[in-house]
Amino acid sequence: xxxxxxxxxxxxxxxxxxxxxxxxxxxxxxxxxxxxxxxxxxxxxxxxxxxxxxxxxxxxxxxxxxxxxxxxxxxxxxxxxxxxxxxxxxxxxxxxxxxxxxxxxxxxxxxxxxxxxxxxxxxxxxxxxxxxxxxxxxxxxxxxxxxxxxxxxxxxxxxxxxxxxxxxxxxxxxxxxxxxxxxxxxxxxxxxxxxxxxxxxxxxxxxxxxxxxxxxxxxxxxxxxxxxxxxxxxxxxxxxxxxxxxxxxxxxxxxxxxxxxxxxxxxxxxxxxxxxxxxxxxxxxxxxxxxxxxxxxxxxxxxxxxxxxxxxxxxxxxxxxxxxxxxxxxxxxxxxxxxxxxxxxxxxxxxxxxxxxxxxxxxxxxxxxxxxxxxxxxxxxxxxxxxxxxxxxxxxxxxxxxxxxxxxxxxxxxxxxxxxxxxxxxxxxxxxxxxxxxxxxxxxxxxxxxxxxxxxxxxxxxxxxxxxxxxxxxxxxxxxxxxxxxxxxxxxxxxxxxxxxxxxxxxxxxxxxxxxxxxxxxxxxxxxxxxxxxxxxxxxxxxxxxxxxxxxxxx
Amino acid sequence: xxxxxxxxxxxxxxxxxxxxxxxxxxxxxxxxxxxxxxxxxxxxxxxxxxxxxxxxxxxxxxxxxxxxxxxxxxxxxxxxxxxxxxxxxxxxxxxxxxxxxxxxxxxxxxxxxxxxxxxxxxxxxxxxxxxxxxxxxxxxxxxxxxxxxxxxxxxxxxxxxxxxxx
Ligand SMILES: Cc1ncc(C[n+]2csc(CCOP(=O)(O)OP(=O)(O)O)c2C)c(N)n1
Ligand SMILES: [Mg+2]
Numbered sequence: 193x194x195x196x197x198x199x200x201x202x203x204x205x206x207x208x209x210x211x212x213x214x215x216x217x218x219x220x221x222x223x224x225x226x227x228x229x230x231x232x233x234x235x236x237x238x239x240x241x242x243x244x245x246x247x248x249x250x251x252x253x254x255x256x257x258x259x260x261x262x263x264x265x266x267x268x269x270x271x272x273x274x275x276x277x278x279x280x281x282x283x284x285x286x287x288x289x290x291x292x293x294x295x296x297x298x299x300x301x302x303x304x305x306x307x308x309x310x311x312x313x314x315x316x317x318x319x320x321x322x323x324x325x326x327x328x329x330x331x332x333x334x335x336x337x338x339x340x341x342x343x344x345x346x347x348x349x350x351x352x353x354x355x356x357x358x359x360x361x362x363x364x365x366x367x368x369x370x371x372x373x374x375x376x377x378x379x380x381x382x383x384x385x386x387x388x389x390x391x392x393x394x395x396x397x398x399x400x401x402x403x404x405x406x407x408x409x410x411x412x413x414x415x416x417x418x419x420x421x422x423x424x425x426x427x428x429x430x431x432x433x434x435x436x437x438x439x440x441x442x443x444x445x446x447x448x449x450x451x452x453x454x455x456x457x458x459x460x461x462x463x464x465x466x467x468x469x470x471x472x473x474x475x476x477x478x479x480x481x482x483x484x485x486x487x488x489x490x491x492x493x494x495x496x497x498x499x500x501x502x503x504x505x506x507x508x509x510x511x512x513x514x515x516x517x518x519x520x521x522x523x524x525x526x527x528x529x530x531x532x533x534x535x536x537x538x539x540x541x542x543x544x545x546x547x548x549x550x551x552x553x554x555x556x557x558x559x560x561x562x563x564x565x566x567x568x569x570x571x572x573x574x575x576x577x578x579x580x581x582x583x584x585x586x587x588x589x590x591x592x593x594x595x596x597x598x599x600x601x602x603x604x605x606x607x608x609x610x611x612x613x614x615x616x617x618x619x620x621x622x623x624x625x626x627x628x629x630x631x632x633x634x635x636x637x638x639x640x641x642x643x644x645x646x647x648x649x650x651x652x653x654x655x656x657x658x659x660x661x662x663x664x665x666x667x668x669x670x671x672x673x674x675x676x677x678x679x680x681x682x683x684x685x686x687x688x689x690x691x692x693x694x695x696x697x698x699x700x701x702x703x704x705x706x707x708x709x710x711x712x713x714x715x716x717x718x719x720x721x722x723x724x725x726x727x728x729x730x731x732x733x734x735x736x737x738x739x740x741x742x743x744x745x746x747x
Numbered sequence: 748x749x750x751x752x753x754x755x756x757x758x759x760x761x762x763x764x765x766x767x768x769x770x771x772x773x774x775x776x777x778x779x780x781x782x783x784x785x786x787x788x789x790x791x792x793x794x795x796x797x798x799x800x801x802x803x804x805x806x807x808x809x810x811x812x813x814x815x816x817x818x819x820x821x822x823x824x825x826x827x828x829x830x831x832x833x834x835x836x837x838x839x840x841x842x843x844x845x846x847x848x849x850x851x852x853x854x855x856x857x858x859x860x861x862x863x864x865x866x867x868x869x870x871x872x873x874x875x876x877x878x879x880x881x882x883x884x885x886x887x888x889x890x891x892x893x894x895x896x897x898x899x900x901x902x903x904x905x906x907x908x909x910x911x912x913x
Contacts, residue, residue: 310761311764314764314765314768315768315772318815319814319815322761339815371815372757372818372910372911373756373757373814373815373816373817373818373819374815495813496809496812497806497809497810497812497813500802500805500806501806
């Protein structure tokens with residue numbers, strides 16, 4: 193049967209079992225949208241901007257574990273996708289982005305809405321394609337899904353010129369991919385695994401550092417077995433949150449510049465760090481203040497380029513974390529490390545909030561935890577509210593904390609929540625945002641309503657850019673430059689204008705009931721919490737040592 | 748530290764820009780880059796000379812390997828390989844200096860491929876040291892233009908750099 197390349201593209205999406213795509217039409221993708229018009233199997237969610245479509249695809253991918261798909265037109269549609277693609281790249285999220293392009297015969301002529309999107313996105317896609325032959329569409333789509341979802345996951349972009357989209361081809365979907373230059377190593381090297389086992393069995397003060405790789409490889413059960421068998425405390429990077437239950441006695445909390453002092457101390461004072469699928473990013477190592485010279489590091493990652501990139505590693509293991517942990521577990525001996533755990537327990541410290549008004553941010557997160565106990569999905573935006581959520585909510589399940597870690601993209605959370613809710617309609621999806629971030633993508637409230645999705649939004653309104661203000665306190669001697677909003681909308685009315693119920697709370701005593709009302713609401717809901725921008729959380733450690741939690745890093 | 752990499756890549760348009768872009772955005776230094784198709788027209792071979800410490804050179808290899816269009820990255824060890832570069836030098840030739848320059852070219856086994864009233868083009872093939880030496884000797888005469896191909900290199904003996912079988 194002969195069909196157009198655009199129809200073939202949609203058929204390929206069906207072959208890949210794509211249930212939903214997020215997108216926004218335009219002239220250069222007319223053919224693709226025309227093909228979608230006739231399609232009955234794939235749901236299309238029309239977001240209010242292409243950036244949101246990419247974030248929604250990312251939220252969907254993170255919750256479902258499948259590849260998220262987004263579509264945009266050429267030129268401005270494609271450039272609007274860019275922030276979403278880069279966000280997905282930095283967090284290793286599998287998405288396939290499809291863009292329309294001006295006709296192949298006209299490329300290079302600075303045509304209307306022409307932009308070199310494969311050139312623009314080369315630095316932050318895992319791979320990308322400009323389709324030149326219509327007959328290549330099935331192979332390219334097959335490869336794109338394969339590359340996006342295997343090895344270290346990441347975004348792949350397919351740019352389809354209009355004239356190519358219209359050409360007719362004979363459709364068959366390839367069964368396999370054959371890529372000479374792409375063969376991820378999934379099994380760890382047996383000798384390296386033996387070395388790692390020996391190091392773990394003989395360590396006195398080991399600590400596990402779990403990153404996002406544990407979640408993407410689905411290795412949370414193996415992580416639990418390793419921690420419990422060998423009695424090793426666990427800390428996580430921002431991306432690793434959810435890989436180990438927050439209530440577990442071995443859990444130390446998040447490490448890094450915004451992390452728990454106890455977790456950072458554990459990394460610093462350990463004799464063995466077992467790093468799983470994390471990349472020792474500056475936000476992590478900055479908090480630990482560098483490692484001890486005598487600390488050995490085992491680093492397991494599916495991406496060989498991550499090993500040895502930021503820190504010197506003693507035992508590198510390239511492979512899929514789940515596979516590697518299974519091998520390790522065959523030889524790990526049972527241990528009890530009471531002294532080490534007791535020592536770390538002593539560093540637990542107590543958090544105090546300074547400078548807040550009637551509500552402290554921890555009250556909100558604490559109350560949310562009381563009423564949900566980890567049985568939800570939280571998406572966040574970027575700012576102080578994000579760091580507070582990461583530190584204090586006790587996440588229980590993998591794929592339940594969805595945040596922009598690597599790029600720190602304000603505006604990520606609401607569209608990501610849309611994707612999350614579609615991926616898992618039975619779970620309560622809560623979006624925690626700030627007044628700054630929310631204003632970047634609140635147009636997606638319309639997408640929520642249009643698709644009858646229920647997302648609960650908790651808006652931490654401190655009338656400004658809290659995290660940046662904190663940085664200006666630390667780095668600029670308190671010179672506050674452009675961090676206070678002189679005008680803000682009435683968020684409750686704004687929400688109501690979209691037909692979304694909303695409440696505002698200004699004191700702690702209203703919180704319990706407000707959160708309960710929000711959670712019971714069937715549709716979406718917005719809860720605005722008024723905070724002061726001066727609120728700072730600090731950890732007090734025994735012996736009077738004070739650690740400030742958010743100091744030093746750049747937002 | 749310098750290292751020479753032989754990089755087999757898919758012979759597609761756009762691959763060169765991916766490789767060059769990678770070097771630029773990761774702050775890697777390229778000393779020299781030469782590229783052309785292999786005996787298999789689907790595969791091109793790049794010879795890239797890079798500069799950096801051991802950690803950087805390791806990263807360069809790993810990051811190149813991450814590009815889907817890159818099929819294989821191998822190091823070429825200076826001791827066990829031959830490397831060549833071709834250079835063309837357009838040099839000032841005042842009439843009284845002409846025979847001296849021809850003499851130099853002969854010593855280097857270089858070819859004179861163009862002659863005009865006041866200049867000559869000399870073509871030389873050799874490893875980097877030889878090319879540099881010739882350049883130095885010709886400099887006093889006045890080099891008007893110089894172009895180099897970049898180094899290409901191959902392991903000695905029967906050891907080959909081949910695309911892995913599918
Ligand atoms: C798109 C984007 N622009 C700018 C920044 C820099 N930045 C980091 S946090 C922050 C403040 C966020 O304000 P808000 O959402 O109100 O959160 P708060 O810190 O007040 O809780 C800014 C501007 C960013 N991370 N992303
Ligand atoms: Mg704010």
